[in-house]
Amino acid sequence: MPKIKKARTKPPPDGWEEIEPTLTELNQKLREAENEPHEGKRKAESLWPIFRVHHQRSRYIYELYYKRHVISKELYDYCVNERYADATLIAKWRKPGFERLCCLQCIQTRDTNFGTTCVCRVPKDKLETGRVVECRHCGCRGCSG
Amino acid sequence: MSGPNHHKGWESSEFPILCGSCLGDNPYVRMAKEQFGKECKICQRPFTIFRWVPGAGMRMKKTEICQTCAKIKNVCQTCVLDLEFGLPVEVRDTLGGIQDDMPTSDVNKQFYVHHAEQAMADGTLTQASAGGKMDPAGREQLKKLARTEPYYKRNRPHLCSFYAKGTCNRGDECPYRHELPVTNELAHQNIKDRYYGQNDPVAKKILNRTDRSGHLDAPEDPSITSLFLQNVEPDITEADLRGFFYAFGDIRSIVISKRSRVAFINYTTREGAERAVEKSFNNCNIKGHVIRVQWGKPKQQGPKSASHADAATTSREPTVDEIASLDAIPPPPGAGGPVRYSAMDPTQLGQVPLKKVLGEM
Numbered sequence: 001m002p003k004i005k006k007a008r009t010k011p012p013p014d015g016w017e018e019i020e021p022t023l024t025e026l027n028q029k030l031r032e033a034e035n036e037p038h039e040g041k042r043k044a045e046s047l048w049p050i051f052r053v054h055h056q057r058s059r060y061i062y063e064l065y066y067k068r069h070v071i072s073k074e075l076y077d078y079c080v081n082e083r084y085a086d087a088t089l090i091a092k093w094r095k096p097g098f099e100r101l102c103c104l105q106c107i108q109t110r111d112t113n114f115g116t117t118c119v120c121r122v123p124k125d126k127l128e129t130g131r132v133v134e135c136r137h138c139g140c141r142g143c144s145g
Numbered sequence: 146m147s148g149p150n151h152h153k154g155w156e157s158s159e160f161p162i163l164c165g166s167c168l169g170d171n172p173y174v175r176m177a178k179e180q181f182g183k184e185c186k187i188c189q190r191p192f193t194i195f196r197w198v199p200g201a202g203m204r205m206k207k208t209e210i211c212q213t214c215a216k217i218k219n220v221c222q223t224c225v226l227d228l229e230f231g232l233p234v235e236v237r238d239t240l241g242g243i244q245d246d247m248p249t250s251d252v253n254k255q256f257y258v259h260h261a262e263q264a265m266a267d268g269t270l271t272q273a274s275a276g277g278k279m280d281p282a283g284r285e286q287l288k289k290l291a292r293t294e295p296y297y298k299r300n301r302p303h304l305c306s307f308y309a310k311g312t313c314n315r316g317d318e319c320p321y322r323h324e325l326p327v328t329n330e331l332a333h334q335n336i337k338d339r340y341y342g343q344n345d346p347v348a349k350k351i352l353n354r355t356d357r358s359g360h361l362d363a364p365e366d367p368s369i370t371s372l373f374l375q376n377v378e379p380d381i382t383e384a385d386l387r388g389f390f391y392a393f394g395d396i397r398s399i400v401i402s403k404r405s406r407v408a409f410i411n412y413t414t415r416e417g418a419e420r421a422v423e424k425s426f427n428n429c430n431i432k433g434h435v436i437r438v439q440w441g442k443p444k445q446q447g448p449k450s451a452s453h454a455d456a457a458t459t460s461r462e463p464t465v466d467e468i469a470s471l472d473a474i475p476p477p478p479g480a481g482g483p484v485r486y487s488a489m490d491p492t493q494l495g496q497v498p499l500k501k502v503l504g505e506m
Contacts, residue, residue, distance in 0.1 A: 113177045128201050132317040 013074040019064065023084055026057045048139035051103050054086065055138075061085035062093055102140035120144075154259070155181055156192040156211045164221035164228055166295040167206060169199025185211035186336050188258045189251075195222075203300040204320075209336060213262045217247065218340060224299065225339045230291040233339055235348030240286050240355070241279035249341055289428055290351060363419055364440050370397075370418040371441035372410040372425075378434045379403055385431050386410065393421035409441060 033049035061084060065076040080087045092098045092107070101107065106118035119127075120135035123144040127133065133142055157180060168174060174197050182194035192211035199206055208222040215222045218234055227237045238245055248254050264270035279287075305321035307313035313323065326332070330346050338345050372390070383399050390396060390410045394417015401408040412418040422440060429436040 114175060134318045 013072060013078050015071050015075050016078070019061075019071065019075075019079075022060060023057065023079075026053060026060065029053050030057070044136040045139065051138035055089070055102060057084060058086040058089050062090045066090075066094065097145040099145050100143045102135070102143040103138040105137040106135060106140060106143070152181070152191075154190060156185075156190060156213060157181070158193045158212050161195040161208050162212055162215045162222045162228070163208070164224060164226060164231060164295075166231065166297060166299055167199060167221055167223040169197075169203060169300060170295075170297060171200050174199065183207075185209075185214055187211070187214040187340050188254055190255075190258070199300040200297065202302075203297070204302040206300060210340065213258055213265070214340070216265060217258070217261050220340070225336055230287045231296070232287060232290060232351065233342070233345050233348040235339075235342035235345045236290065236351050237279075237287060238342050239348075239352060240290075241283040243279060245342065247341065286355065290355065293430070293433075363422065364443070366443050367415055369441055369443055370412045370415050372412075372418060372421055373439045373441045374408040374410065374429075375406065375437040375439070376434060377401060377406050377408045377436060378432070379406070381408075381431055381434065381436075389429070389431055390421055390425070393417055393424060411441075 030050065030053045033053050036049060038046040061071075061076065061079045064071045065073075076085075079085045080090075089101070089104060092101050092104065098107070102120060105111070106120055109115045109117055112118075118135045118137060118140070119133050120138075120140035120143050122133075122142075124142055134140070161176070176195050176197040179194050179196070181191035183192070184190060185192050187210045190211060192208075194208050196205055196207040198204075206223055210220075210222055210225060212222065215225075218225075219228050220226060220234060221228055226233060230237060237243065248257050261270060302320055302322045304326050305313050305319055305323050307315075308319070308321070308323045309326055313319055313321075331350065332346075334346055339347075342348070374386075377386075381401075383401055386399050386401070386408060387396060390399075393412075395413040396417075397411045397413045399408065399410055410418075410421065412421065418440075422438060425438045427438075429438050
């Protein structure tokens, strides 16, 4: 998002007025998640709400452009440039098998001991029965495609 | 501050020394190795730790003591139980008659471990001889005490301390076990006492059990010739029992009560019963079930054999085949000697005295 509005700052593309309220609301939610007290939470747990809002905001723009085709290319690029949407996460969503991916950390195999992905990427039927998963990166409960 | 000189005296290893229980049931277990990851809980030297998950639903385990310390006592690097028998060091040393001279104070211990390591490198001290010579009788006793199958319950997750306080808010996701801790004499175990074989509560419990076991006194009444078995699981058939107990003497009859999971073995002779108790007491394992063997108790009165009665199915009290009562009945013609076969027992084959039958009608 533009940090400082200057005279030379380009006006947003058409259709921005329609999506602006939702994005402001999501931004507000992100602020709230950031300011939430961390007392009583585990170390891994404290970032989960931020990951969730970040996912939600990118998902909103992804749906509008790639699924419902209601916003223009210009507006989509504007949102990505202004960091309303996470371009790398959206790039993953466009691939088969990654349609519901929760966050990029969960598919980063280099960060794990045995070169595996996060447990939330394991399909429910492949897990042992009765196992409840809450991944430590983002608190995802399962995001396999 | 790195390099081989700096790591002098530290232990680097390629493969852990573990028991079957600690490894878990998965043959394709995946392990992570970390060089000098922790200090040995016995000798405080850095050593290579291994971490793995021993099967589904189990907690992550890691090696706790270094390989030199494990080899000195021939124990598992994780559970510090004997590798051969899976028993605590104290039990093994007491029953096997092993004298142990491992020092417990800091500098002496380091010196001892250092020397042991050098001796192992030279080949003068092997893993088998490290434990010392075990006496054969003790070895037999240890074999009886040892588990035959791995004990995976040991690998379960630890208890959730928040659940015990009533404040666990993780619910089903909680990786710890939601059970209340039980406080008994086994609650205070620690790895050093286990290793040195001193005041180990588990060892104390096992040794108590063996002290009681030695042998079972035969009852004074010489007419008792039957054994009372407990924990007779439903899949054990009469043929199984007969196969196990026939070796000790002629069996007159076998009565199994499926409901109360008990059985009676009635021998024709006292010698057979005594031999059976001697051999099978604390040493009776049929189809993987440990069966408790005791002497039967004499039945108070009555000419009818207990083996004949179905009273055994309802009562757990040991009742017995009363051959003393046989003396009251005149023996069949030509049968002067001891009763050898069930066919020679007039209380068998439905030959209930007439009076009794009439009384019941």
